Amino acid sequence: MSLDPLTFIFEILNFLVLLWLLKRFLYKPVQAAINQRREDLQKAMQLAQQREAQASAAMQQHQQALQAWQQEQARREAELNTQLNQQREQVMAAIAASAEVEKQRLNALAAQEQKTAQAALQHKAARNALQLSARLLQRVSGPELDSLLITMLLEDLQKLPAQQRNHLHDSAQQQQGRILIESARPLNAQQCTALQQGLSAQLGLDVQCNYQERADLISGLRASWGADVLHANLADELAFFHTGLMHV
Amino acid sequence: MSETSGFMLAGFYISNALFTALCITLLLTAGAIWLGRYLFNGENNLRTLAESIYSMMQNAVREVVPQYYEQVTPLIATLWIFVVVANLTGLIPGLHSPTADLSITSALAVIVFLSVHWFGIRHLGLKHYLQHYLSPSPILLPFHLISEVTRTLALAIRLFGNMMSLEMAALLVLLVAGFLVPVPLLMLHIIEALVQAYIFGVLALLYIGTALENNQALQNNNSPQNPQE
Structure with missing residues (x-):
């Protein structure tokens, strides 16, 4: 174990040369590569942040659009x-x-x-x-009712206006005073007389009555000459009454 | 050991250790040139490995001297690389570790010694740098000087002693036990080579860091805006 001055000095020079060479050919390129990687990372980070900001903006825009759409929907x-x-x-x-x-x-x-x-x-x-x-x-019905109806007929004839009575007179005169008397039952002489006298007095001429029996008249009589007919029986009255009710 | 062997070249006696160190320098230079060109051929595993190792060394330096790591890192990295390769050279049959030579380790220790003063004077100035030998008291000046010498000697002898003893132990085991028996010892050699290189570099870094820390303390003490005053 001895110290060789030449080896000592050459080793110092050798190490310094090695230091310079490594610094020149290794450390600087490695440092440059590291710096480049850092720059790349920084750029990537900036790009990521930029994209994150864009994504955030897009997200915010999307949320605003969604909110607007919801408002529009509402x-x-x-x-x-x-x-x-x-x-x-x-x-x-x-x-x-x-x-x-x-x-x-x-x-x-x-x-x-x-x-x-x-x-x-x-x-x-x-x-x-x-x-x-x-x-x-x-x-x-009966003879009493027949008499009563004859009386009513004569009274009604008496109450007729003069014009109608003249018309009846004219038509009776055209028939030469022949009047057909239809009664429900045969009239007695008193009734016939009263009827003939009454008609003659009301019509103003002598009348000649022809009597016929019609049971369907129930009671009373029907006097007719030409186109004129005088109803004084219950059947016709009921028929009139029935007709009147039908027209109500 | 190795210091007894060598050869003459141009009138100079070139020891085997020096020759091996020169070869290591050439090898590392060639590798550095090749790697430097290979680095920029796009992304590859070698580039990632180189960047990782260099970043690791740079971070180690930055933890000790955060303000001056860019200036200090090349020296410490070169020490680590050279010492590791030199230590592991002993595993190659027929070769010896240059660091098993006291002249080589002494040269490295002297480089560290000079580097400490170089960085101290460079960043503080000669006057302020020399003042730290008088702090906290001028009485401590001899102890500072003795410390400078002893730690440099310790640096050189520690590396030399470990590597020489490893090789000698392996040689003795090989002579006594025979072939393949020293293999575990060679495995230990690898670990020891890495550990010793790490220790050598870290100690150098600590010495430089201490000098720069003293500079920083002196700068703070001389600064009128120092809040501690």
């Missing part, structure tokens, strides 16, 4: 609800109007039906009344 939904309410109200009003019209129509129809039913009921009641009256009058 607005359109409200508008649609308003339109639907208006349409519903209109439809309900139309339905109500239609229902009112239908109600009125049904009411009118019901009133008509009620009126028809009432009329039918009245007709039925009238028929029943007529039938009942006819049966009743058939039971009460």
Whole structure:
């Protein structure tokens, strides 16, 4: 173990040369590569930050668009609800109007039906009344009622206006005073006399009565000459009454 | 050992250790040139490995001298690389580690010694740098001077002693036990080579860091804006 000065000095020079060479050919390129990598990393980091900022901006823009879309959706939904309410109200009003019209129509129809039913009921009641009256009058009919009806006929003729009485006179005169008397039962002499005298007095000429019996007249008589007919019997009165009821 | 062997070249006696050190220098230079060109051929594993190793060494230096790591890193990195390669050269049959030669380790220690003063004077100035030998008291000046010499000697002898003893132990085991028996010892040689290189570089870094730290302390003490005053 000894110290060789030459080796010592050469080793110092050798190391210094090695230091310079490594610094020149190794450390500087490595440092440059490291710096380049750092720059690349920094650029990549800046690019990433830039992209992150862009992504954040895009995200924010997307959120704003989404928010605007939601607001638009809410607005359109409200508008649609308003339109639907208006349409519903209109439809309900139309339905109500239609229902009112239908109600009125049904009411009118019901009133008509009620009126028809009432009329039918009245007709039925009238028929029943007529039938009942006819049966009743058939039971009460008799010579007394015939006399009463003859008296009524003569009184009614007397109450006729002069014009009508003249017309009856003219038509009787055209028939030469021949009058057909139809009665429900044969008239007695007193009744015939009273009738002939009364007619002659009211018509202003002598009349000649021809008597016929018609049981369907129930009671009373029917006097006819030419086109004129005088009704003084219950059958015709009931028929008049029935006709009058039918026209009510 | 190795200092007894060598050859004459142009009237100079070239020891085997020096020759091996020169060869290592040539080899490292060739490798550096090749690697420097290879670095910029795009991304590759070698570039990543080179950048990682250099960054690791740079970070180690930065932790000790954060303000001057760019100036100090080349020296410390070169020390680590050279000492590692020199230590591992002993594993090659027929070759000896240059660091098993006291002249080589002494040269390296002297370089470290000079580097400490070089960085100190460069960053503080000669006057202020020399003042730290008188701090905290001028009485400590002899101790500072003795410390400078002894730590340089320790640096040289530590590396020399470890590497020489390793080679001698391997040689003795090989002579006594025979072939393949010293293999575990050679494995230990690898670990020891790495550890000794690391220790040598770290000690050099600490010495330089101490000098620069003293400079920083002196600068702070001389600064009128120093809040500690």
